[in-house]
Amino acid sequence: DQQVKQNSPSLSVQEGRISILNCDYTNSMFDYFLWYKKYPAEGPTFLISISSIKDKNEDGRFTVFLNKSAKHLSLHIVPSQPGDSAVYFCAASEWVNYGQNFVFGPGTRLSVLP
Amino acid sequence: DAGVTQSPTHLIKTRGQQVTLRCSPKSGHDTVSWYQQALGQGPQFIFQYYEEEERQRGNFPDRFSGHQFPNYSSELNVNALLLGDSALYLCASSLGQGLNQPQHFGDGTRLSIL
Numbered sequence: 203d204q205q206v207k208q209n210s211p212s213l214s215v216q217e218g219r220i221s222i223l224n225c226d227y228t229n230s231m232f233d234y235f236l237w238y239k240k241y242p243a244e245g246p247t248f249l250i251s252i253s254s255i256k257d258k259n260e261d262g263r264f265t266v267f268l269n270k271s272a273k274h275l276s277l278h279i280v281p282s283q284p285g286d287s288a289v290y291f292c293a294a295s296e297w298v299n300y301g302q303n304f305v306f307g308p309g310t311r312l313s314v315l316p
Numbered sequence: 317d318a319g320v321t322q323s324p325t326h327l328i329k330t331r332g333q334q335v336t337l338r339c340s341p342k343s344g345h346d347t348v349s350w351y352q353q354a355l356g357q358g359p360q361f362i363f364q365y366y367e368e369e370e371r372q373r374g375n376f377p378d379r380f381s382g383h384q385f386p387n388y389s390s391e392l393n394v395n396a397l398l399l400g401d402s403a404l405y406l407c408a409s410s411l412g413q414g415l416n417q418p419q420h421f422g423d424g425t426r427l428s429i430l
Contacts, residue, residue, distance in 0.1 A: 206358075234416040245320070245406055245421035246359070253416055291358050295416070301371045302410065304349070304419060306358035 205229045206294050208307040217316050221279040225292030225307055228273065232294035234302070235268060237277045240289045240309070249290075250277070282314045318343050320422035322407050328428045329397050337392045337425045341409030348390040349419060350382060351406040359406055365390055394427075402429045 207226045215221045223237075233254040238246035252259040252266045252275070259266050265278045279286055292307040321340045329335050341348050347366045351359035361374035365384035384390045388409075394401055404426050408419035 208358075236418055238421075243423070245423045248418040248420060251416070251418055298372055301347070301364055301366060302416070302419075303364075303372055304361065304408075306351075306360075308356070308358045 203228075204308075205232075205305045206292055206307040208290075208292055208310045210310050211308075212311040212313070214313045214315060215282045217284055217314055218281045221277075221282045221286065221312055221314065223277040223279075223290050223292070223310050223312065225275050225277075226273055227275075227294050227305075229294070229296065229305070230273070231296040232305075233297070234295045235266070235275050236293045236295070236304075237264075237266060238291045238293060238306075239286075240291060246291055279312075282312075284314050284316050287312055287314045320345075320407055320409050320420055322405075322422035322425050324425060325423070326426045326428075328430060330430050331397055331399060333397050334393065334395045335397060335427065337394075337405050337407075337427070338389070339392070339407030339409075339422060340389045341407075342420050345409035345411050345420070346388050347410045347412065348384060348388065349408045349410070350390070350392045351408065352376070353404040353406055353424070355403075362392070397429050399429050402427060 236251040237249045240246045268275045289309045295302045295304045349364040350362040353359045363373045368384045379395045404424045406424045407422045410419045
């Protein structure tokens with residue numbers, strides 16, 4: 203049973219336009235949410251996070267929105283650049299036994315077309 | 317500032333053999349987690365080490381075991397290898413317990429079982 207879902211395996215966007223990646227979760231105990239980007243032959247790179255007490259967090263071109271009632275978060279990239287082409291993983295964490303337990307979604311492959 | 321380093325980068329084994337993978341956490345981090353990533357999927361949590369103890373464990377059999385050393389580095393051991401163990405094994409580190417913190421990943425070890 204997937205606790206973190208990314209229902210779009212792939213997404214193509216024109217350079218300069220907005221990219222919107224979506225993520226849904228089922229566990230109401232998750233209180234911290236993250237987005238990672240992964241290039242081939244590299245490990246995932248941390249992009250941006252948001253705590254459950256907030257509904258928006260911005261960092262440069264990246265903004266994450268959290269809708270707790272819908273158990274939904276999204277990552278907006280504006281403007282999209284060809285270098286943003288990668289696989290994006292949504293992750294969520296809860297505290298278990300005094301440690302953070304991270305659960306990852308299956309990923310969305312973003313292609314930014316020049 | 318050294319990031320998370322993993323060794324080896326690639327490994328080929330045959331069924332029934334045993335393997336040890338190694339991880340050095342990011343400078344200043346004291347918590348190490350291991351993940352298995354199959355092709356086309358998100359990272360699946362194996363276990364987490366803090367203060368040289370296994371603090372949490374995912375849904376993996378006892379063939380998967382680990383260790384954390386006083387310098388916070390860690391090993392992942394897999395016994396009686398199966399074809400299905402072929403995957404990218406990722407190590408992630410984070411700081412401490414009690415605060416929401418992102419995990420930082422190494423580039424992984426690609427394990428192939430023949």
